[in-house]
Amino acid sequence: MSGFGIGMDPLWAGLCSGASAIRPITAFDPSGFVTTVAATILPEQLDIRSVVPKNYRKATKVMARDIEIAVAAAAAAVASAGLTTRATAEGVAPTIAPERVGCHIGAGLIPADSDELASAMLNCRDADGGFDPGEWGRAGMNNLTPLWLLKYLPNMLACHVTIIHDCQGPSNTLTCAESSGALSIGESMRVIRRGDADACLSGGGESKVSYMGLLRQTFANRLAAVPVGADGISAVRPFDPRATGTVLGEGGAILITEGFDSAKSRGAKAFAELAGFAASQCACIDTVGVDLSDAAPDIAAAIENALENAKMNASEIDAIIPLGSGILNVDAVEAKALRLVFGDRLPKIPLITLAPQIGICGAGSSALAAAVAAQCIHEQKLPARLTTSGSAALGVDADARPSCSAKISSVLVTTTGMGGQSAAIILRRPA
């Protein structure tokens, strides 16, 4: 689920054609923030009621945007994998027994809807116009729907997805900023390998296109300045030495991760094999992981451990999808980490940078990266890159260029989120 629409087809078409989903934010007036653009999902791209089974439409009322993203991505993933679930055919036996299907979905901090909260509190103001808890406790809180809290619990992404598709196996919600999606895929791999599930719905989703989302990213100095009317696409330039910050996106991805035997026995078509995974924690000068300047060895450790897990050498990696946010100090530390692993070969390995096209989608970003990596392997093609020039200065190949065919056996997805959790996934061509 991305600013290009539901499913891999519109995303892949957009990425290859060099389009961008970055556009002015229209859901609210963003003019008071440092940025006024994001790779948003347009109302016509996502009608959540049409995505869920008819008997589940009522529940869409308690879905925050982040939940909608995960639910839409899961529907697309289930269709793409050719799975029958409770949602695709009520009363028909599911392809995989529900108790053998797990679900791991990365999520962010979901802010309450300001309109909903403020309108409920209008009669609970003190003399200064601030909040009066006395009146709120007495009566005001009854203006909120009883299920209000359930719109905003991070595990509600996985909760709705497990209910819709009847996944009764191990289920988890990882909340490690941009690494959440990759960590979720890693956890699914571990759960399948230890025999607790045959398949998992894995990934992540988030929208930070909200007042609190923009505010927190502003406070963390991560956003490129894009005033009203300025071009948002050229504002985000991953690995460009003149990069000034990132642009946010709404989106996420769910991958059907499946044990080899399960996939083989049902004749499933594999897009890619999840060959290796590892995670690490970065040293953070500021404790909280906004400043990751010292983190290169830790990011490199995750990549090296993922290669070891895959029993592969760095020389076998044909393309890399890093976070590639356009936040200069984060790009620089990613480039440094890649240099530690790939050495002199690094400038010859194409980087795939998604931010200028779909923005940085928080907990969804590394799941989207994994989905795109699988698609690159499947299509033997690299998507276009936009906006960046001069990336050689950071020692990487990330300059703008059109989409091209390429021989791709293995792709590395690497990510480091705010907070310092790092994860690496190796995807390779299925045997």
Next chain:
Amino acid sequence: MSARNDRSPSERVVVSGMGWVTPLGHDLETVWAALMRGASGMAPITRFDARTFPTSFAAEVKNFDVNVLLKDPTAHAHAGINSQFALGAAVQAWRQAGLDVKTARNMRRVGIYLGAGEGVIDTPNYLAANLKAWDAQTGKTDGAKWAEIGLRILNSAGEIEQEPNMPLAHIAREFGARGPAYNCLTACAASTQAIGEAVSILRHGEADVMIAGGAHTMIHVLGVTGFNRLTALSTSKEDPCKASRPFDLTRGGFVMGEGAGMVILETLEHARARGAKPLAELIGFGSSADSYRITDIEPTGRGAAAAMLQALSQAGIDPHARGADGRPLVDYISAHGTGTKENDSIETLAVKRVFGELAREIPMSSVKSMLGHLIAAAGAVEFITCVMAIHRGMLPPTINYSNPDPECDLDYVANTPRAARVRTCLSNSFGFGGQNDTVCVTAFDE
């Protein structure tokens, strides 16, 4: 022979340190002694003026200062309350385990898996921004005004601290841990899940040591609001200490608690190599989803039973078998036992579904009757009570139990602690949204 003994020392996972910060104290012995007295941590809420709220009491952590425990408090100067709780519990566990940079050997092999909650929002300023930016004419928030006010009155460090992975970042900083690092947030099941998955990471050889547990408070305006609207909290107007009544016929909802529980887990191989003394061994973990409804628990207990069965199966324990002494192989169950109508009867049903006839012979209590519900942190704290029960040969009681409920007909260790031989325990946690997690822990035996 149980399955665990078939595992190699690199796949056996032991507990070597424990710590907690709870409404009944901030160290192992103080809290355990309070649990053995059947004490209650409940009192009127002091964090905000809750006098008019349907629920005006909770079990708050009292008189806790994390700075006295830290190497370098300035590194954690902006730590939010969850991070403070997490650090406090983790330092205790780390010390008990006797770990330092030298004994841990390789900090890249020391990972962290927490189930920590979202931080506490800056309620007065956040709500003031929402209210002051309201445009009565359009009936909507004025975005530009919201941005202007929000950026001015909200605090940068405080906002970043609300991210749920911040307790993890603080712990990593304090101990220099560089291994695999995760935070999960599956509501009330989170820290049990964190402990279970940490075991899995150790068994898979991705780390030698894992710091695992959880930290959470939801004792704030929007937290109490949210649970009050869901009618999940006790709204008792009587003595707050009597409000949490798990398994009692008159139970009326849970009481919020807060705090943290942290454990040090390591492979037996690593523990032996550094001469550490294992406190207990983790032998099973099960996780399932109800996939039923967003608000209700699956009424037959299918999901909860699945988690328990999976944990027992991993532990190599047949729930219907008896040991050589004629007793069930599980000696104690730390119940999720929230004190809501639905949870306690369905958990009882699930335990009966798993253990059949033997269910009545297995004592099961809820320390939430004394500590309140620590939400994401509950599982880790309850896991620690299991290890303490194993060591002390005492079972913590379910207090406030006086009216038997025909739907809750097991042995809940009513009101007073009980001496017992305790070798093997299950600890259950079930979260809103249908996540069910169970861990199985047993006395360490070479």
